[in-house]
Amino acid sequence: MAYIRSEVMILKEILLFFALKYDGDFQSILKALQRKEKVTNQQREEAVSKVQSKYTTILCDDYPEALKQISCPPFVLFYHGNLSLLDEKCIGVIGKRVPSEYGTSVTDKIVCDLVKNEYTIVSGMALGIDTLAHRSAMNNHGKTVAVLGSGINYCYPKRNRELYLKLKEEHLIVSEHPNDYVPQAKDFPSRNRLIAGLSESVVVTEAEKRSGTMITVGYALDQGKDIFCVPSRIGDPIGCNLLIQQGAKLILDINDIIEE
Numbered sequence: 535m536a537y538i539r540s541e542v543m544i545l546k547e548i549l550l551f552f553a554l555k556y557d558g559d560f561q562s563i564l565k566a567l568q569r570k571e572k573v574t575n576q577q578r579e580e581a582v583s584k585v586q587s588k589y590t591t592i593l594c595d596d597y598p599e600a601l602k603q604i605s606c607p608p609f610v611l612f613y614h615g616n617l618s619l620l621d622e623k624c625i626g627v628i629g630k631r632v633p634s635e636y637g638t639s640v641t642d643k644i645v646c647d648l649v650k651n652e653y654t655i656v657s658g659m660a661l662g663i664d665t666l667a668h669r670s671a672m673n674n675h676g677k678t679v680a681v682l683g684s685g686i687n688y689c690y691p692k693r694n695r696e697l698y699l700k701l702k703e704e705h706l707i708v709s710e711h712p713n714d715y716v717p718q719a720k721d722f723p724s725r726n727r728l729i730a731g732l733s734e735s736v737v738v739t740e741a742e743k744r745s746g747t748m749i750t751v752g753y754a755l756d757q758g759k760d761i762f763c764v765p766s767r768i769g770d771p772i773g774c775n776l777l778i779q780q781g782a783k784l785i786l787d788i789n790d791i792i793e794e
Contacts, residue, residue, distance in 0.1 A: 546591045548573050551581040553589075553610035557685075558711035560606045560724075586713045587612045587686045600624070604731040604757055608710035612686035615706035619677050622654045625791070626733030626754070628747050629663030629740045630771060637740030640764050641666045644737060647788035649676030656681065656733045658725060659698065659707075660746070661691055663739055668697060672705070679706045679732065683725035685715030708732075723749045730754035737762045737791065738782070741773025748773065751782075762791050 549563070551573050556562035589612045590597045598620040601607040627645055630637060645655055645667050655671040657664040659680040671678035680701050684690040686709040689698040701707050710728065711721065726746060730736060730753035738761065741747040751761055761782040763774040778784050785791065 542593060544578070546593050547578040547582060549591045549593070549609045550585065550589065551577055553608075553612075553710075554581050554584055554712050557715045558608065558610065558612075558709070560608065560710070563609050584713070585612075587614055588617070589613065589712075590617065598732060600733075601728065601731050604727060604753075606727065607731070608728070610712075611708055611710060612712055613706060613708045614686060614702040615704070616677075617706065617708075619654050619679055619706045620732060622677070623652060624654045624656050624679065624733050626656045626729050626736035626750070627663070627667035627739065628657055628729065628736060628750050629738055630742060630745070630747065630773075631660055631662035631664075633662050633666065633740050634770060636767060636770065637663065637764075638666060641739040642670045644739060644764070644785070644788065645670035645676075646674045648737075648791070649674045651788065651792055654679060656729055658683070658722075658729055658746075658750075659690075659694055659701070661694070663747075665694060665697060668701065668705075672700065677705055679708065681725055681728045681732065682707060682709040682711070682717075683721040684717040685709060685711045685713050688714045688716060690717055722746055726750040727753040730757055730759060733759065735760040735762060735791070735794070737764075737785070738774055738777060739764045740766060740771060741777070742771045743773050743776060745773065751777065760794060762794075 552563045655678040657667040668678045736754045763782045766774045
C-alpha cells in the first residue's frame, strides 16, 4: 500500500515538472507523457520547490470533479484560496469587456440574486462583465471564482490588481499556468474551456456577435451545459439575442435559472 502511494506521489511530481517546464500547455504536457520524456529525481524535487502557489493534479483527490468531465482537463491546476468552493453550486457569468449601462445593471442584479440562492459565481477576471460579476458577488456577501489565462501569480489585466488580491485572500483564483507566466492571445480561448467546465450552466448578460464570450458559450455547449441569456435591446450588441434565437434560454428573472 505504501509502495502504491509512493508511485502516485512520483506521478504527481512528474506532472508538476511538466506543467512548469511547458507553462501548463496541455498539448505539450500530453506529448511529453506520450513520448515518455525522462524526469530525474532531482528535477522532481526542484519542481516542487519552484511552485509559488497551491496546486492539485488530475491524480489528486481534491482535483475538481467537474474538470475531469471535460475534454483536455488540466494535468495540474494551480490556485490561491479555497478550492472547496468548486464543490458548491457554480454558475458562470460572462459578457462584454465594455458593457453598456444596461449590461452593467442586469449583471449586478442577476449576480445578486444568484448569490442569494447560494450560487458561487465563476468568471474570468477580464475587464467588463467578468469584473462586475466578481465584484457583485463579493459586495453581496457571496463567493466567486476567477479563472485566469495568465500564470497563477500574474495579475492580468494589471488594473484588476486590487480585485486579484481580494479574490486570492477571500475567494478562489485558479489557472492551468504556473507562477508568473505572461499570457499570450492563445491562452484566453483555452482558459474559457475551464470557465465552462467549472460551471453547471453559463449566464451571458451582454455580448457581441463575435467575442471571447461566444467561445466560452461554444465550450459550454460542447460540454452539455445550459446557456442562459439576458435579451438585449434594439440597437444594443446582438450576441445574446442571437444565442436566444439559436436555442439559449431567455432570462426574465432569476427564477428562469433556478427552475431549470
